[in-house]
Amino acid sequence: MKYFILILAFVSLSCGASKNKVSVYMSPTCGCCKKWVSHLKDNGFEVESIYENNMRSIKTKYKISQQNTSCHTGIIGSYFIEGHVPASDIRELLEKNPDVAGLAVPGMPAGTNVPGMETINEKAEYDVLYVKKDGSSAVWKHYN
Numbered sequence: 001m002k003y004f005i006l007i008l009a010f011v012s013l014s015c016g017a018s019k020n021k022v023s024v025y026m027s028p029t030c031g032c033c034k035k036w037v038s039h040l041k042d043n044g045f046e047v048e049s050i051y052e053n054n055m056r057s058i059k060t061k062y063k064i065s066q067q068n069t070s071c072h073t074g075i076i077g078s079y080f081i082e083g084h085v086p087a088s089d090i091r092e093l094l095e096k097n098p099d100v101a102g103l104a105v106p107g108m109p110a111g112t113n114v115p116g117m118e119t120i121n122e123k124a125e126y127d128v129l130y131v132k133k134d135g136s137s138a139v140w141k142h143y144n
């Protein structure tokens, strides 16, 4: 029995550690960023919040163009997750493991279907984009 529990512990450790951990850079005063972090935690991600006053330096570091920029920047594995991307899309990204730089929801669309931006009582029409390594982007998923 003891042996069995040890194996279980090992399996959950080795699966959980890297694949689930998102480091999120955000301004310490950003409320919607914190709500997005809660959304990730509610959906099983482990989150490290990193408070950063100079968010521009983070966008530069990860080569996130002005037009794709939002408030926070999450990093998971080799991918960036820019803005209010739903957890389900991050899961899908990790499963499909495409050769892209990351996902982005540019700006800050407000609506009940935008995690962390449920500030108005109606759905938003918005796109989650995937950003290729050359900086170009295309629609990953459309929400309305």
Ligand SMILES: [Cu+2]
Binding pocket: 032, 033, 071, 072, 084, 108, 116
């Ligand atoms: Cu935001």
